[in-house]
Amino acid sequence: MLQLKQVHHIAIIASDYARSKAFYCDVLGFTLTGEHYREARDSWKGDLALNGQYTIELFSFPSPPARVTQPEACGLRHLAFTVEDVDAACAQLTEKGICCEPVRIDPLTGKRCTFFADPDGLPLELYQA
Missing domain, CATH: 3.10.180.10 (2,3-Dihydroxybiphenyl 1,2-Dioxygenase, domain 1)
Incomplete structure (x- = not known):
C-alpha cells in the first residue's frame, strides 16, 4: 500500500485572483507565503499557509469554465x-x-x-x- 503522510496542498482556480486572495487571507486568515505571475499562462499562483502550514495553491487562469453547481456532482x-x-x-x-x-x-x-x-x-x- 502507498504510504501517504498527509495532504500536501489543495489547488483552487479563482475567477478573480485578487478577490479570492483577499477572501482567503483577510477573511479566513491564511497567510500569503509566495506569489508568482506566470506570463506564458497569463496566470497568477499564490501559496497560502494556515497556521504556518502550506495549505492552498490559489491560481488564476484566463476565462476558466464555471464550476458545476449541483452539490452532489462528481468531484x-x-x-x-x-x-x-x-x-x-x-x-x-x-x-x-x-x-x-x-x-x-x-x-x-x-x-x-x-x-x-x-x-x-x-x-x-x-x-x-
Whole structure:
C-alpha cells in the first residue's frame, strides 16, 4: 500500500485572483507565503499557509469554465476547516458580509458544522472540534 503522510496542498482556480486572495487571507486568515505571475499562462499562483502550514495553491487562469453547481456532482464536494466554536466563526463571517447556512449537527459524529462559500461558490465547511 502507498504510504501517504498527509495532504500536501489543495489547488483552487479563482475567477478573480485578487478577490479570492483577499477572501482567503483577510477573511479566513491564511497567510500569503509566495506569489508568482506566470506570463506564458497569463496566470497568477499564490501559496497560502494556515497556521504556518502550506495549505492552498490559489491560481488564476484566463476565462476558466464555471464550476458545476449541483452539490452532489462528481468531484470535489467541499473543503472543511476545524474551528473551536462554529457560532463564533459564523458571527465573524457574517460581520464580513459572508452568509453561512444554519448550524447543523453531523448525525454520525454529533459535532456542529455549517457551510458557506468562497467568492466563486466553492463550498467551504466549518467543523467544530
